[in-house]
Amino acid sequence: MRVVFAGTPEFAAVALERLHAAGVDVPLVLTQPDRPAGRGMKLHASPVKAFALTHGIAVAQPRGLKLDGRYADDAAAAREALQAAQPDVIVVAAYGLILPPWVLTLPRLGCLNIHASLLPRWRGAAPIHRAIEAGDGETGITIMQMDSGLDTGDMLLIEREAIRPDDSTAALHDRLAALGGRLIVEALELAACGGLKPIQQPSEGITYAHKIDKAEAAIDWQLPAPTIERRMRAFDPFPGATAVLAGETLKLWRARPCAGSGRPGEVLAAGEAGIDVACGEGALRVTELQRAGGKRLGVAAFLAGHPVAPGIIFEPRAG
Numbered sequence: 001m002r003v004v005f006a007g008t009p010e011f012a013a014v015a016l017e018r019l020h021a022a023g024v025d026v027p028l029v030l031t032q033p034d035r036p037a038g039r040g041m042k043l044h045a046s047p048v049k050a051f052a053l054t055h056g057i058a059v060a061q062p063r064g065l066k067l068d069g070r071y072a073d074d075a076a077a078a079r080e081a082l083q084a085a086q087p088d089v090i091v092v093a094a095y096g097l098i099l100p101p102w103v104l105t106l107p108r109l110g111c112l113n114i115h116a117s118l119l120p121r122w123r124g125a126a127p128i129h130r131a132i133e134a135g136d137g138e139t140g141i142t143i144m145q146m147d148s149g150l151d152t153g154d155m156l157l158i159e160r161e162a163i164r165p166d167d168s169t170a171a172l173h174d175r176l177a178a179l180g181g182r183l184i185v186e187a188l189e190l191a192a193c194g195g196l197k198p199i200q201q202p203s204e205g206i207t208y209a210h211k212i213d214k215a216e217a218a219i220d221w222q223l224p225a226p227t228i229e230r231r232m233r234a235f236d237p238f239p240g241a242t243a244v245l246a247g248e249t250l251k252l253w254r255a256r257p258c259a260g261s262g263r264p265g266e267v268l269a270a271g272e273a274g275i276d277v278a279c280g281e282g283a284l285r286v287t288e289l290q291r292a293g294g295k296r297l298g299v300a301a302f303l304a305g306h307p308v309a310p311g312i313i314f315e316p317r318a319g
Contacts, residue, residue, distance in 0.1 A: 001192055004087040004107070005048070006030040011177045012093035013047035015114055018181030019091070024188060026057055028085040030078065032096050033061045058085075066100050075100075082106055089191065091184055092146060104146055109191055111146040114180040116173075117209070118142060118158065120201045123151035124209040128176060129169050131209075133234035135226075138162050139172070141180045143187045145198055150208075154198035157187050168236035212239060218317040219243045221265035225257040225282035240290075244315040245308070253296055254288035265314035272300040275308055 002025050005016050012031075019026060029052040034043040045053070052059050062078040064071030079102065082090075089109040092099065104111050117127035119142045124130075131139045143157040161175055190196045217239040219228055232241040232255055240251040243265075260268045260276050260283030268276040274285035290296045291306065 004090045006095040007093040008032040008046045014177035015181040113144045120206040122209040125211040127209040129234045222280040225279040251290040255284040255286045258285040270308040
């Protein structure tokens with residue numbers, strides 16, 4: 001079976017690595033164009049491109065795939081590359097571009113998507129973040145037959161994964177990436193012998209995982225402590241939960257609800273056990289935080305160089 005792979009970030013690179021290790025024939029990879037990153041804003045290849053080049057796999061990086069769109073020339077070149085690759089199936093994982101009908105229908109087995117949720121819950125761009133933020137007890141991987149809708153296609157394989165009480169998006173991402181890599185290999189093995197059994201998604205329980213906006217990073221101390229704590233884990237590593245204390249913006253990475261009450265944002269206590277901050281309901285004990293340009297520090301190390309006095313108040317979120 002000839003498989004074209006379309007993906008961009010580390011989540012996708014894990015799946016591509018698993019396909020390669022399984023001996024799957026991948027003649028072509030589609031990935032996003034190189035992006036500027038880092039202090040020097042130099043162009044950096046995506047993790048998928050880096051893996052493909054290391055292993056001698058051809059790479060195409062169209063800016064768009066609509067043949068009548070803004071990047072029609074890119075789309076035409078991509079179509080030529082895809083036709084030359086003669087894929088039996090296209091595997092898609094966090095690619096970042098919408099696949100138009102001409103792509104969806106090009107391979108004889110269509111396009112299979114590795115989606116990091118238990119569909120139809122959390123269709124969309126940020127299913128891992130939103131599952132943690134919402135307090136879900138479990139998530140998983142759905143291998144889906146792609147259609148023209150937003151994550152609306154038939155489900156082919158599903159496996160569940162528990163969300164642990166201390167899971168950050170980074171930790172859960174790594175487990176789901178490994179699970180997705182294993183499941184897509186299984187799906188292709190089943191597809192080769194006609195063993196996939198499509199299941200239509202339920203019409204109830206649909207939710208949308210909207211893309212994370214940097215503006216969401218600012219902590220609203222009016223919210224209940226458990227809600228803020230989940231957001232801190234959901235926004236780790238990006239964009240990070242931020243709060244302003246004495247005019248300085250800090251990133252708060254780890255906390256746990258604790259007893260206490262006061263004005264939302266008020267520091268109730270500060271010591272080696274944590275910085276207790278009053279919330280709209282209850283309080284949070286912050287145990288890991290970071291100054292701008294600094295490293296993530298445990299609270300004891302942070303307070304050693306940056307004392308925080310009880311009674312001081314974190315500034316309210318703008319807007």
